Every structure is written in C-alpha cells, then in structure tokens.
Amino acid sequence: MVKKNKSSLRLKLSLFVIILFFAVSILSPLLPIHDPYRIDLESLKKPPDIQHPFGTDNKGRDMFARVVHGGKISIGVAIIAAFVSGMIGFIVGVTSGYFGGRFDAVMMSIVDFVLSFPSLLFAVAISVILPPGIYTVMIALSAVGWTSFARLIRSHVLTIKTMPFIDAAKAIGCGRLRILLLHIAPLCIPISLVMMGIKLGGFILTEATLSFLGLGAQPPVPTWGSMISANRAYVLAAPWMVIFPGLAISITAFCFNMAGESLKTRYEFDKNSRV
Numbered sequence: 001m002v003k004k005n006k007s008s009l010r011l012k013l014s015l016f017v018i019i020l021f022f023a024v025s026i027l028s029p030l031l032p033i034h035d036p037y038r039i040d041l042e043s044l045k046k047p048p049d050i051q052h053p054f055g056t057d058n059k060g061r062d063m064f065a066r067v068v069h070g071g072k073i074s075i076g077v078a079i080i081a082a083f084v085s086g087m088i089g090f091i092v093g094v095t096s097g098y099f100g101g102r103f104d105a106v107m108m109s110i111v112d113f114v115l116s117f118p119s120l121l122f123a124v125a126i127s128v129i130l131p132p133g134i135y136t137v138m139i140a141l142s143a144v145g146w147t148s149f150a151r152l153i154r155s156h157v158l159t160i161k162t163m164p165f166i167d168a169a170k171a172i173g174c175g176r177l178r179i180l181l182l183h184i185a186p187l188c189i190p191i192s193l194v195m196m197g198i199k200l201g202g203f204i205l206t207e208a209t210l211s212f213l214g215l216g217a218q219p220p221v222p223t224w225g226s227m228i229s230a231n232r233a234y235v236l237a238a239p240w241m242v243i244f245p246g247l248a249i250s251i252t253a254f255c256f257n258m259a260g261e262s263l264k265t266r267y268e269f270d271k272n273s274r275v
Contacts, residue, residue: 011258011262014255015255015259017255018259021071021252022072022075025069025072025075026072033065034061034065035062036066036070038061039059041060045057045058045238046060047238054240055241057227058234063240063245064244066227067224067245069222070223071248073134073221073222073223074224075204077138077207077216078200081142082145083196084138084146085145086146086192086199088142088146088149089147089150089192089195090153090188092150092154093150093156093157094154094157094180096157097158108151111147114143114147119144119206122140123140123144123210124140124215127213127215127216132215132216136215137210137211137215137217145202148199149196153191153192156188157188166184169183193263196260197263198263200256201255201256202253204253204256205253207225208224208228211226214226214229227245228249
C-alpha cells in the first residue's frame with residue numbers, strides 16, 4: 001500500500017507540472033506576456049530581469065514568451081504522436097495476437113524490421129524524406145513508436161486468450177469479432193495507457209532532437225529544440241538563451257517519465273491485487 005501511495009503522489013505531482021506547462025502554453029495569447037515573434041533591436045541578448053524573466057535572444061525577442069509558446073508545440077506534438085502510435089500499435093497488437101498464424105508472423109516480421117533500425121536515425125530519415133515541419137515530426141514519431149506498443153499488447157493478448165472466460169465466451173456461441181472487441185480489447189487499454197505515458201518522455205526528447213537538427217517546425221516558429229539550435233553559438237556569452245529551453249525539455253521529459261513509471265507501478269500493483 002505504501003508503494004501505491006508513493007506512486008500515486010508522484011503521478012499527481014508529475015501530471016500537475018505537465019498540465020500546468022501545457023495550460024500556460026495554450027493560454028499564452030491571453031496572458032500578459034510579450035509577443036514571442038516581436039523583434040526588438042534595442043534589447044539584444046539582455047540577461048534575465050523583471051521585464052524579461054528569461055532574458056532576450058539575439059534578435060531581442062522575449063525568451064520567456066518563446067519558451068511558453070514553444071511548449072504548446074513540443075508537448076502537443078509529443079501527445080498527438082503518442083496517441084497515434086498507440087492506436088496503430090494497439091490495433092496491430094490486438095489483431096496479431098488474437099488471430100495468430102500467418103497474419104501474426106507477417107505483422108511481427110514488419111515489427112522486427114522496423115525495430116532493427118535505431119529509432120532516432122529512423123525518425124531522422126523519415127523527416128529528411130518528407131518536407132520539414134510539425135506534421136513531419138508527428139509522422140516520424142508515430143512511425144518509430146508504434147512497434148513497442150504492438151509487441152507489448154500482442155504478448156498481453158496471448159496471455160488473455162488462454163484464460164477460462166474466453167473459452168466460456170466461445171462455448172456460449174460468441175463470435176471471434178465479438179470476443180476480440182468486447183472481451184479482449186478492453187483489457188488491453190490499461191497497459192496501452194501505461195505504455196503511452198512511458199513513451200511520452202522519449203517523444204519529447206526526440207521532437208527536441210529533430211527540431212535541433214532543423215527538421216521540425218521552421219523559423220520563426222519557436223520550439224524548445226530549435227531555440228537551443230539557433231542560440232547554441234551564444235552559450236558562453238548569453239547562456240540563458242540555451243539554459244531555459246533546455247530546462248523546459250528536461251523538466252517536461254522527467255515529469256512524463258515519472259508519470260509513466262507511476263502508472264506502471266500502479267498497474268502492476270492492481271494486477272497483483274486481483275491475482
């Protein structure tokens with residue numbers, strides 16, 4: 001019980017920080033902060049002060065406003081990519097595990113083929129082939145992330161379909177599609193949500209990497225990775241231009257990882273309790 005309480009507290013704290021970051025980013029047009037795109041040649045590379053809490057960049061733009069605005073893109077892209085990859089992996093894993101046979105062999109061969117490539121290099125390759133932009137990053141993250149969902153859910157389905165209640169459903173005349181949709185798929189949703197929470201932290205870092213390489217949202221649209229890339233030449237003369245976007249990436253990725261691990265601990269606790 002103590003372990004569950006600790007994981008619940010970590011989950012609440014991490015979700016609070018994530019929701020706070022995302023809410024401030026979404027509501028940034030309504031908040032009394034500077035325009036993230038406004039160039040002020042009289043305020044070039046100003047250190048943090050009351051007027052500019054995070055300082056300004058090499059074009060005089062307010063870093064606080066750009067970090068806040070960039071959070072909407074960075075977090076939003078990671079959440080959408082996690083949802084899309086989770087849905088693809090869920091469908092592939094459930095159907096592959098339940099129907100088995102040749103279909104399962106083909107699908108798992110595709111999964112193994114995708115997993116044979118380093119995930120970051122695969123995402124970079126996709127981003128290079130397609131025009132750079134936010135949607136390209138979403139496609140790259142989804143293409144890289146769905147395989148781990150598929151493998152995990154498939155193994156879960158292989159366990160579920162040997163349980164007595166599946167045999168009972170078959171005995172009373174339930175069809176294969178009914179068993180799949182009403183008896184097996186709902187039991188895979190919790191573990192899919194846990195996996196989604198774990199993957200979000202990695203998606204934040206991958207999105208930042210792609211933006212750093214210039215493959216994400218294009219200037220002047222701010223993302224945390226692109227801000228670090230654009231300002232890395234001033235890391236010694238004006239370190240705040242790199243530190244604050246870097247902290248935003250680190251804190252958000254850490255909170256997503258902590259939320260994912262807390263969900264995993266909670267799921268394992270509830271699973272063992274039912275057993």
